Amino acid sequence: MLTIWGRLSSVNVQKVVICANELGLRYERVDAGGTFGGLDSPEALGRNPNRLVPVIRDGDFVLWESNAIVRYLARRHGAGTLWPADDRIAADADRWMDWQATTLNPALFGAFWNTIRAAPAERDAAALAASVAKTEPLLALLDAHLDGRDFVAGPHSMGDIPIACTAHRWYGLPIERRRHANVEAWLARVRARPAYASVLTYPIG
Ligand SMILES: N[C@@H](CCC(=O)N[C@@H](CS)C(=O)NCC(=O)O)C(=O)O
Structure with a gap:
């Protein structure tokens, strides 16, 4: 097991x-x-x-x-499901996974840390603002990518999973944020899947 x-x-x-x-x-x-x-x-x-x-x-x-x-x-x-059968779609999914780990998550982390994880007295407003300023353009990029797509790379795949976890965190932060209609629709779509529903719950911690 x-x-x-x-x-x-x-x-x-x-x-x-x-x-x-x-x-x-x-x-x-x-x-x-x-x-x-x-x-x-x-x-x-x-x-x-x-x-x-x-x-x-x-x-x-x-x-x-x-x-x-x-x-x-x-x-x-998950050959043919989470792991796309087509090598190029698999590479596309893989690329978005790397983007989540190397680009989106590090950008967003300061906003998470300085609203949720750090004790109130230790929160750094400048670091929070810098993190939001770095994250918003990335979400705009993702939003443009998702225009006309249901999932990040072909049908639902491994590529959706890491970004969904980070996006879920973003939408749970007590901050002002821009609307990204395609990202929000995609996140609702993946969160409706039973595999995600019991995991991506609010409040975030
Ligand atoms: N690059 C690693 C990062 C793992 C990581 O940072 N894990 C955090 C939780 S998100 C952790 O274990 N922190 C210490 C702790 O929870 O005590 C991965 O993607 O698995």
Whole structure:
């Protein structure tokens, strides 16, 4: 059986759980990280020396890095669904996953940190504003990409999962934000899927 370590408030854990749900996999999820702790034991460090979640164990195979886990599960169990059959559509989905990890999520993180995660006395208004200013053009870019598309790369695929988790976080932040109609419609579309519905819930944490 597949084991997933990680708290569900983590965007990176959410990706893995949605992916497993989409694939209909049987799994056990063990809360870890954040207030659950559990990342410093010799066993946990043996699984992931970065002291981070998510981590999975599939038989005797252990893997960390959320998007790598999504790709692994999609390739192994979702050929033709989460893992697109067409190589170019698969590459397109893969590209949007990298964009989420290297571009969108880092831009948005300051807004999350300075509204939700940091204690009120430690919140940095300038860092929050800078993060919002960096994120809005990225969402405009995504919005333009989604114009006329139902999903980020062909039919629903692994490419939708990471961006949906980050976008869900964005729309849960107590901030002023611009409207991006295509992003909002797409997010509603993926959130209506049962695999996402139980994972992407409010309030965000
Ligand atoms: N690049 C890694 C980042 C993992 C990461 O930063 N995980 C955070 C949660 S989102 C974590 O484990 N933080 C420590 C904790 O939760 O205690 C991935 O995508 O898996």
